[in-house]
Structures are given as C-alpha cells and as structure tokens.
Amino acid sequence: xxxxVAQGIVSGLLKQGRxxxxxxxxxxxxxxxxxxxxxxxxxxxxxxxMAQSPKKGxxxxxxxxxGGTTDTLDPGHHENGFTIAMVQGVNNYLxxxxxxxxxxxxxxxxxxxxxxxxxxxxxxxxxxxxxNGKDLTAEDVIAxxxxxxxxxxxxxxxxxxxxxxxxxxxxxHTVVVSLNGGNADFPFIVSDYHIPIxxxxxxxxxxxxxxxxxxxxVMKKFDPGVRLDLEKNPDYWKxxxxxxxxxxxIAITDPASRTNALVSGEADAIDRVDLKTVGLLSxxxxxKIHQVQGTLHYTFPMNMGVAPFDNVDVRRAxxxxxxxxxxxxxxxxxxxxxxxxxxxxxxxxxxAKDLPQTPYDPDKAKAFLKSAGMDSLTxxxxxxxxxxxxxxxxxxxxxxxxxPAGININVVREPNDGYWGNxxxxxxxxxxxxxxxxxxDWMFATAYASGVPWNESFFEHERFNELLVxxxxxxxxxxxxxxxxxxxxxxxxxxxxxxxxxxxYVFATSDKVGYAEPFSSVWDMDGERAFERWWLNS
Amino acid sequence: MNDVLQIIVKRLGxxxxxxxxxxxxIFGAVELLPGDLAQAxxxxxxxxxxxxxxxxxxxxxxPAPVRYFAWLKGAVVGDFGNSLxxxxxxxxxxxxxxKNTLFLAVYAAIIAVPIAIMLGVLAALxxxxxxxxxANVLTLTSISSPEFFLGYILVLFLAVxxxxxxxxxxxxxxxxxxxxxxxxxxxxxxxxxxxxxxxMRMTRAAIINLLASPYIxxxxxxxxxxxKVITHHALPNAWAPVINVVALxxxxxxxxxxxxxxxxxYPGIGQLLxxxxxxxxxxxxxxxxxxxxxxxxxxxxAADVGSILTxxxxxxxx
Numbered sequence: 001x002x003x004x005v006a007q008g009i010v011s012g013l014l015k016q017g018r019x020x021x022x023x024x025x026x027x028x029x030x031x032x033x034x035x036x037x038x039x040x041x042x043x044x045x046x047x048x049x050m051a052q053s054p055k056k057g058x059x060x061x062x063x064x065x066x067g068g069t070t071d072t073l074d075p076g077h078h079e080n081g082f083t084i085a086m087v088q089g090v091n092n093y094l095x096x097x098x099x100x101x102x103x104x105x106x107x108x109x110x111x112x113x114x115x116x117x118x119x120x121x122x123x124x125x126x127x128x129x130x131x132n133g134k135d136l137t138a139e140d141v142i143a144x145x146x147x148x149x150x151x152x153x154x155x156x157x158x159x160x161x162x163x164x165x166x167x168x169x170x171x172x173h174t175v176v177v178s179l180n181g182g183n184a185d186f187p188f189i190v191s192d193y194h195i196p197i198x199x200x201x202x203x204x205x206x207x208x209x210x211x212x213x214x215x216x217x218v219m220k221k222f223d224p225g226v227r228l229d230l231e232k233n234p235d236y237w238k239x240x241x242x243x244x245x246x247x248x249x250i251a252i253t254d255p256a257s258r259t260n261a262l263v264s265g266e267a268d269a270i271d272r273v274d275l276k277t278v279g280l281l282s283x284x285x286x287x288k289i290h291q292v293q294g295t296l297h298y299t300f301p302m303n304m305g306v307a308p309f310d311n312v313d314v315r316r317a318x319x320x321x322x323x324x325x326x327x328x329x330x331x332x333x334x335x336x337x338x339x340x341x342x343x344x345x346x347x348x349x350x351x352a353k354d355l356p357q358t359p360y361d362p363d364k365a366k367a368f369l370k371s372a373g374m375d376s377l378t379x380x381x382x383x384x385x386x387x388x389x390x391x392x393x394x395x396x397x398x399x400x401x402x403x404p405a406g407i408n409i410n411v412v413r414e415p416n417d418g419y420w421g422n423x424x425x426x427x428x429x430x431x432x433x434x435x436x437x438x439x440x441d442w443m444f445a446t447a448y449a450s451g452v453p454w455n456e457s458f459f460e461h462e463r464f465n466e467l468l469v470x471x472x473x474x475x476x477x478x479x480x481x482x483x484x485x486x487x488x489x490x491x492x493x494x495x496x497x498x499x500x501x502x503x504x505y506v507f508a509t510s511d512k513v514g515y516a517e518p519f520s521s522v523w524d525m526d527g528e529r530a531f532e533r534w535w536l537n538s
Numbered sequence: 539m540n541d542v543l544q545i546i547v548k549r550l551g552x553x554x555x556x557x558x559x560x561x562x563x564i565f566g567a568v569e570l571l572p573g574d575l576a577q578a579x580x581x582x583x584x585x586x587x588x589x590x591x592x593x594x595x596x597x598x599x600x601p602a603p604v605r606y607f608a609w610l611k612g613a614v615v616g617d618f619g620n621s622l623x624x625x626x627x628x629x630x631x632x633x634x635x636x637k638n639t640l641f642l643a644v645y646a647a648i649i650a651v652p653i654a655i656m657l658g659v660l661a662a663l664x665x666x667x668x669x670x671x672x673a674n675v676l677t678l679t680s681i682s683s684p685e686f687f688l689g690y691i692l693v694l695f696l697a698v699x700x701x702x703x704x705x706x707x708x709x710x711x712x713x714x715x716x717x718x719x720x721x722x723x724x725x726x727x728x729x730x731x732x733x734x735x736x737x738m739r740m741t742r743a744a745i746i747n748l749l750a751s752p753y754i755x756x757x758x759x760x761x762x763x764x765x766k767v768i769t770h771h772a773l774p775n776a777w778a779p780v781i782n783v784v785a786l787x788x789x790x791x792x793x794x795x796x797x798x799x800x801x802x803x804y805p806g807i808g809q810l811l812x813x814x815x816x817x818x819x820x821x822x823x824x825x826x827x828x829x830x831x832x833x834x835x836x837x838x839x840a841a842d843v844g845s846i847l848t849x850x851x852x853x854x855x856x
Contacts, residue, residue: 063706069631069813069822070579070623077579154592156580224624225813226805227708250708252803256690257706261803264697264705417816418572420584453585 006034014044054514058536060244062525063261065272067251069225074208075196076148076155081271081524082251084193086228089247089531091196091213094122094141095187097438097527099520101349103187107136107197107214117182117473122190124173128237130199131218132210138169143200145177145190147208157194159453160446182473184480185439193528216242216532225251230531243535262287262508268536269509271524275333281508289508291335294521295345295436295443297502298388300381300398301457303428304496308379312494313372318379319358320365321402324500330397331390335506339499342491343434343443346502347521350440350481352488365405376406379429383411386419387431394500395431425456432456438522440484441472448491457496464490512538542846546839553835557828561613564827565606568820574598575622575818596622609821619821621814628825632807636829638709639806642722643791646729651784654734658741658780659768665746677735689728689801696724706803725802729795733787740783744776778845785841793830 013030016022022030031041067082075087094108105111108122128136145167148155166178179186197214199207211219216238217230230247250267252258255274259281261267273281273289282289302309302318309315324338337346341358344351369377383395392413399409414423424430437443447454450465464487471483491497505524509515514535520527526534576592577584593599597608612619618628657677661670680688697705707721748754749772757771796808807826814822846852 068817069810070621070817070819072624079580151587152591152595154580154588154595156584156588158588159585223805225809227710229710250706250803252706254800254803257693257801257803260693260698260705264693264701266704266706415572418577421573421577 009034010036054240054243054516054535055537056243056535057245058243060247060269060513060531060534060536061267062247062249062530063252063258063267063270064249065253065255065258065270067225067253071224073211073222074154075194075198076153076157078194079156081528082228082249084523084528085249085525085531086219086222087193087196088527088529089215089217089230090211090219091198091215092128093193093196094190097188097191097520097522099516099518099527101347101438101521103191103438106191107141108187108190111187113184113186113475117184117186117475118179120177120179120186121170122175122177124175125237126173128214129235130214131212131233132199134199136197136199136214137172138175139204140200141175141197142167142169143204143206144197145195146204147198147206148195155194157192160189160192160442161195181469183441184472184475185441188439188442191438193523217244217247220246227251238532241532244531247531262510265510267510268513269507269525269530269534271505271507273506273508275335275506278333278335278506286511287508288511288513289506290519292505292507292519292521292524293337293345293347293502294505294523295348295434295438295502296505297339297343297345297434297436297499298391298394299343299432299434299456300498300500301430301432302496302498303425303458304460305458306428308372308374308377309428309496311372313368314374314377315494315496317365317368317372317377317405317407318402319498320361320368321405321407322398322498322500323360323401325360326401327394327397328501331394332501332503336501336503339501340488340492341495341497341499342488343436343447343497343499344440344484344488345436345521348438348440350484352485355485355489355492358492360401362401362405365402365407369406376408378408378410380427381409381411381429381431382414382423382427383431384414384416384419384423386416387424388433388503391431398500430456435523440487441468444468444487445472448495448497459491459496461490461494509534512536542843545846546843549835549839549842553832553839556835557831560831561610561824561828562606564824565602565609565820568815568818568823569602571815571818573818575820578817579623598622605820609824613824618825621819621822623814623817623819623822628821631822632810632825632829635805635807635810638804639792639795639808641718642725642729642795642804642806643788645719645722645726646733646791647788649726650730650733650787651737653730654737655741655780657734658738659745659773661738661742662745662749663764663768665742670742673738677738680731681733681735684797685728685732685795686797686801688731689725689798692724692728693801708803709805722804725795725798725804728798728801729791733791737780737783737787741776741780744779745772748772748775774848777848781844781848782841785837785844789834789837792833 009030013027028041031044032038064082066080071083078084078087092107094106095103096106098104107125107128109125111120111122113120124138124141130136145161148157148161149164163179163181163183164177165180168176170176199212201207211222216233216236218233220229220231222228228249232242232245236242252261258270259274259277262270263284278289281287302315304310319341328334328336328338340355381395383391385391395411399411402409424432434447437446445452445468447456448459449455449468450460467483467487471480474480474483507525514537515526515533520529575596576589576598580588609619620627621631657673661673664670693705696702703724704721707725709718709721754767754771757767795806796812799806799809811823811826814826
C-alpha cells in the first residue's frame with residue numbers, strides 16, 4: 001500500500017467516524033490495516049473523531065462581556081452580545097446566514113423573487129411549534145415583521161425594513177412581501193437578529209413580553225444584566241442543532257473577572273478576550289483562543305458637508321496620513337487587519353481585492369494638501385472610547401502619523417456618556433464603529449447612501465447612489481461584482497471616511513467545548529449562535 | 539426612655555425631609571447628564587423618529603417638573619413606578635438585589651466587627667508592642683489598597699492558583715445557605731479587609747484614651763485584674779465612638795461596594811445603580827439613591843440611640 005492510498009483511507013475513516021457511520025472497533029481495524037499502531041489509532045479516535053462529532057447533553061456556561069440591567073426582551077432593542085445570543089438561542093428567523101456567509105433557510109423553507117427582485121414569496125416551514133405549543137403560521141411571521149414597521153415602532157430595525165410597502169399572507173404558510181424597489185439581498189435582511197419570528201397576539205401585534213419563541217432553547221429565567229437560564233426545547237424541529245441540555249449565560253463586563261471565570265473553570269466560554277493579556281491566557285493549554293476576521297470595523301468619519309472636509313483633496317490627504325498597520329499592531333495587538341477606506345471586509349462576497357491599498361505616505365498627503373491650496377491643516381478630532389476600545393489611543397497615534405504631512409490633528413477626548421447623541425454625527429470629525437452587515441448593499445445602504453439616518457460622513461455622491469440602486473436589483477452575480485467594485489473604488493478615493501482597520505472577534509473556549517469550524521464571521525462567538533451550534537465533549 | 543423615643547421620632551421626621559431633598563437633588567443630577575433614556579438605549583442605532591416614538595411612550599417629552607411631581611405623587615403612596623428601560627416595577631427590580639447586598643454586607647460585618655474590636659482592644663492593651671505594630675501595618679495596608687485590587691489578589695491566590703473558592707459569585711435562587719456562604723466568601727473577605735482597619739483603629743484609640751483617665755488608674759490601684767479593668771471600666775465608656783464608626787462602616791458595606799460587585803460579578807444593588815445611571819433610567823436611580831440615603835439615616839440613628847443607651851449619663855440626664 002503506498003502512502004497516498006493509506007492517507008486516503010485514514011481521512012475516509014476519520015470522516016465516517018465523525019458522522020457516526022462506523023463504530024470504534026471498525027475504525028480501529030481500518031486504521032491498523034494502514035499500518036498504524038494500536039496506540040496511535042486509539043488516540044486518533046479520541047482526539048479526531050470523538051472530539052469532532054456533536055454530543056448531546058451537558059450544561060453550557062458562557063460569560064459575556066456585555067449585558068446591562070436595562071436590557072429587555074424586546075428584540076427591537078437588542079444591541080449587545082448578551083441579548084443577541086439570547087434572542088438567537090430562543091428564536092428562529094426566516095433565514096440564517098451560515099458560516100460561509102451565504103443565506104440558508106430556517107423558518108422559511110424556500111423563497112423566490114419576482115424578476116425585478118421587488119416581490120418576495122416565502123414558503124413557511126410546516127409543523128414548527130412555539131414553546132407554548134402554538135403552531136407557527138404566516139400570521140406570526142407578519143406580526144413579527146410588522147413589529148419593526150410603522151410610525152410608532154421603537155425598533156432599531158426600522159430603517160432596514162423601511163422599503164417594505166406591503167406584507168400579506170397567502171394561505172396559512174406563505175408570506176408575500178412587496179418592496180418599494182428591487183432588493184436582491186432581502187433574504188439576508190430578514191436574518192437580522194432584530195427580527196425573530198415570535199407568536200402573534202390576537203390583535204396582530206407581536207408577543208415579545210412572554211419570551212416565547214420557537215428556537216432550540218426555552219427561556220427559564222432572564223435577570224437583565226446578571227444571568228440567563230435556558231433549557232433545551234424537546235420539540236425543536238432541527239435534529240442536528242441545539243445540543244446542550246441547559247445553558248447559563250452570565251454577564252461579566254470586567255475583562256479580568258471574565259478571564260478568571262474561564263481560567264478557574266467557572267465558565268466554558270468567554271467572548272471579548274482582553275487583548276492586553278491574551279498572550280498570557282494562550283499559555284494555558286486547557287484554553288483555546290479563537291480569532292475570527294469578520295465584518296467588525298472602525299471608522300473615522302468626516303462630515304463631507306463642512307469645510308475643510310468638503311474638499312476631496314483634504315480627504316485624500318487625511319487618508320494618506322495614517323499608518324494603519326501601526327494602529328492594528330498597537331491598538332488591536334495584531335488581532336485585526338488594515339482597512340482600505342470602504343466598509344467591506346476581505347472575507348465578504350464582492351470584496352474588491354484588486355483595489356490598491358491606500359498607503360501611509362506623508363509626502364503624498366502633503367501633495368494633496370497643496371492641490372487643495374493649503375500648506376498645512378489643523379483639524380479637531382473628537383473621540384471617546386465609547387466608539388471602540390482604544391479609540392483615543394488610535395487617535396493619538398493618527399495625530400503623530402499626520403504631523404510629517406503638515407496636518408495637525410488636535411485630539412479632543414469626549415466623555416463616553418452621551419457620545420452617540422452629542423458627538424457622533426454632530427462634530428465634523430469623529431470615531432465610530434460598525435459591526436458590519438452580511439451583505440455589501442446592506443452596509444452601504446445603512447451608512448453611506450444619500451440621506452439615510454446613519455450616514456455618519458454625510459456622504460453624497462451621485463454615481464455611488466446610482467450604483468447602489470443598480471446593484472440592489474441585479475440578480476446576476478458577475479454584474480453585481482463589477483458594480484460593487486466601482487462603488488468601493490469611489491469610497492476609497494472620494495469617500496469621507498477613513499476606515500483604518502477591521503477588528504477580529506477574539507473569543508476563548510475551554511477544551512471541553514466542541515464546535516465545527518469555520519466559525520461564522522457575522523458576529524462574535526460563531527455568529528452569536530454558539531448555543532445552537534456548539535456542544536460539550538465530556 | 540421617653541427621651542430616646544422622642545429622639546427617634548424627631549430624627550425619623552427629619553429623615554423624611556432629608557429624603558425629599560435628596561430626591562430633588564438626584565432628579566436634578568440625572569437631568570443634568572447629557573442625553574436621555576431613549577438615546578442611551580438606542581445608542582448608535584438611534585434615529586430621530588425612533589427616539590421620538592420612545593420618548594412619547596415613556597412620557598419623556600413632558601417638562602422636567604411635571605415628571606418629577608408625577609413620580610413624587612406615586613412615591614408618597616409607596617408606588618415608585620416602573621423602570622423606564624424594562625417596564626419592570628422598581629420595587630421588584632430592587633428587592634432581590636437589595637437582599638443580595640444586605641446578605642453580603644451582613645456576612646462581611648459578622649466577620650469584620652468582632653475581629654476589628656478584638657484587634658483594637660488587644661492592640662490598645664499591648665500598645666507599641668510587636669503585635670500592635672504588625673496589626674496596624676497589616677490593616678492599614680489593606681485599607682490603603684483599592685478594593686478591586688484586593689479582590690484580584692484574593693482571586694489569584696484563592697481561586698485561580700488554588701481552587702478553594704469560586705472566582706465569581708453569581709447566585710441562583712436554588713442554592714443552599716452553605717453554598718451561598720462558600721460562593722460569596724471572597725467578596726466578603728475583600729470587604730472585611732477594607733473595613734477592619736477603620737474600626738480597629740477607632741477602638742484602639744478610644745481605649746488608649748480611656749486607659750489614661752484617673753478612674754482607670756484608681757481601678758488598677760485598688761487591685762482590679764487587667765481583664766476586668768478593660769471589660770468593666772474601659773469598654774463601656776468606649777462604646778459610643780466605636781458604635782459610631784461601626785455604623786459608618788456598615789453603611790459603607792451597603793452603599794459603597796460597586797467595585798467589589800463588578801470584580802466578583804455579584805448581583806447587588808450597586809451594579810444596578812451604575813447601569814441605571816448610564817441608561818438614565820430615572821425611577822431606578824432615584825429608588826436606589828433613596829435606599830442608600832435611608833440606610834445612612836437609619837444606621838446613624840441606630841448609632842446615636844446606641845451611644846445613649848450605653849452611656850448612663852445620657853440615659854439618666856439630671
């Protein structure tokens with residue numbers, strides 16, 4: 001038997017073992033037949049097979065770096081890692097973004113679009129029940145979506161559903177959504193964590209107060225800002241998901257305490273690993289540290305409507321006056337990658353990978369200033385760590401980088417309290433962050449389209465807005481790729497945001513926790529779906 | 539004794555007025571903070587319409603005096619309103635947390651007070667000895683270290699390096715008392731280290747002061763044993779200042795333990811207050827502060843009554 005054949009057999013046996021198709025005895029016999037010793041075959045079985053196939057049962061304990069006593073059960077208000085993991089553990093959505101970044105069915109069994117992508121028909125899965133025994137029907141889906149629409153809604157998802165003109169049921173298990181314009185990404189939008197499918201009340205509103213959902217886990221106790229207790233939903237319709245018997249999620253906002261909880265065995269997994277001490281933590285062999293490059297990125301938006309930022313050469317000068325790599329190395333301790341002044345991450349579909357990276361070049365920055373008719377430039381830069389951890393440090397580094405280019409950045413430290421209300425989008429040059437969106441159009445439409453409420457750089461560009469509308473309704477992927485390449489190029493060259501870096505999600509698990517890689521890159525902790533996707537090995 | 543009752547009634551009346559004034563100050567302070575609840579909750583995701591819709595539903599669009607008096611009207615009849623953020627009644631929100639805070643405070647006090655008084659008496663007796671110096675240096679070191687630092691040191695040695703106690707003290711309802719005492723031991727120990735020094739130094743000073751007075755000299759001259767001198771002659775007169783400092787420290791144990799709560803993830807009232815201030819959840823902030831103020835008022839009253847009861851000269855005025 002030559003080596004190649006043996007390798008083929010080994011990998012085949014591993015695969016069969018992981019999917020429970022062969023027993024340990026058969027596995028051992030097969031392995032020994034390739035010339036392997038009993039000891040090494042046995043160790044392969046325990047490390048490569050048993051550790052990789054999901055196991056049922058166990059009590060999973062997670063410590064989260066978020067959670068406040070003011071958290072509520074209203075999914076329209078959810079915004080942090082604690083509540084997002086909760087809402088995705090208890091509920092299902094019409095669709096789900098999988099680890100590869102594609103959209104897959106969940107409550108919606110299938111869907112189809114009209115040719116102009118403006119009418120979407122979702123076929124709802126039959127036989128799904130809520131935790132209170134009620135059948136899930138089209139009425140529940142409509143109530144759940146309408147919760148985020150209309151004048152009186154307080155939901156953060158209102159803007160992304162604003163394009164819906166009408167939503168109606170067609171029979172008990174079909175929902176038809178009409179949009180004001182075409183949107184090829186609509187199935188992605190309904191996967192947003194704000195929009196779980198929850199039971200409808202008699203008056204057509206959504207019942208969020210009871211905490212009832214149709215997801216893998218039943219809510220047992222939710223003590224805002226303290227802990228969440230979940231129990232397995234015995235009637236869950238997915239058989240290959242939701243492995244734990246029970247889950248306990250604790251809010252530990254202090255990074256040192258969170259680390260202690262993991263090290264001392266009080267928690268099986270933590271999110272938001274403290275980057276300052278991650279080197280020490282990685283020495284512990286019982287702990288695994290995971291780094292996922294996702295869509296989370298930090299931005300320095302300028303107000304394009306205000307001088308001097310209304311001059312495109314001033315913006316270009318500022319983009320060339322920042323040493324991005326140094327900020328990634330010092331502020332993110334290397335857990336991230338440099339940005340290219342547009343909000344699309346390297347792992348995303350339609351990422352413009354051929355677009356040249358804007359370099360740190362003080363001479364070029366100086367030249368841009370000159371063509372803007374200036375010898376030197378002084379700007380205030382209003383930042384606070386509320387924008388992202390390390391924002392003030394990043395701003396100070398930026399100010400140092402910009403000096404040789406004749407740009408004097410005056411860093412103004414603002415209080416964290418009220419930063420989003422009083423500084424962001426009020427002062428002309430600030431720091432901000434975006435968790436990112438699963439699709440290019442969603443990201444652009446949220447923060448860069450003309451006139452949208454979160455257009456933090458007050459970006460106005462005729463061609464860019466045309467491209468957005470074109471790309472949104474385009475169902476041909478190659479054409480969409482070209483459209484989005486041009487849009488990213490416009491942002492890189494003329495946009496009003498410096499996007500210095502993409503930050504990695506860094507979380508840690510004990511060696512007892514099992515998971516299937518790759519992790520989802522949409523949110524922290526495997527798309528905040530660890531409850532449903534992970535399992536315990538012992 | 540009637541005098542004591544009179545004092546209690548008078549002080550309780552004054553206490554109510556104090557609470558009213560405090561409620562006005564708290565309201566004003568929350569109003570002065572930038573932003574409001576709607577902005578704080580929606581954060582970066584806020585749009586003008588959603589913020590306006592939320593303000594209207596919660597009544598935040600009304601002028602400040604109207605909101606204050608609406609709250610006061612309810613508070614007078616014992617209705618402290620609902621949390622603006624979660625809609626849960628404030629009493630329901632604070633109740634279990636205050637119970638946790640009291641549990642921790644009492645736990646720490648039961649350990650700390652006897653230790654502090656004993657150390658104080660012994661240090662006074664053997665003053666300037668090696669024992670006195672060591673006790674002083676140790677307690678002063680522990681009071682001088684920030685409490686979160688003490689907490690981390692204890693966690694490092696007692697939880698991470700030797701897993702004697704849990705590193706985090708999250709409680710659940712179905713725990714037995716023994717489990718709870720074990721879980722909460724590290725935060726309690728941290729608090730003990732923080733408060734012992736103050737009480738011990740006060741006891742020591744009060745007794746040393748008394749030991750120099752003529753009647754103690756007299757007791758010694760007539761041959762009373764040293765132990766009896768302390769317990770019968772010195773201590774009764776030292777109680778008044780000691781009770782006062784104990785009351786002050788008990789109040790601290792209830793109101794000043796936010797950092798310890800954060801380090802040990804203990805679901806007490808301090809964390810609730812901090813969260814509510816960040817989110818501008820006025821009814822909760824107000825209720826927490828009033829609970830704290832009432833704690834101070836009651837404990838001070840108890841200390842004054844205690845000093846009167848232990849002092850015959852005050853008990854039987856001429």
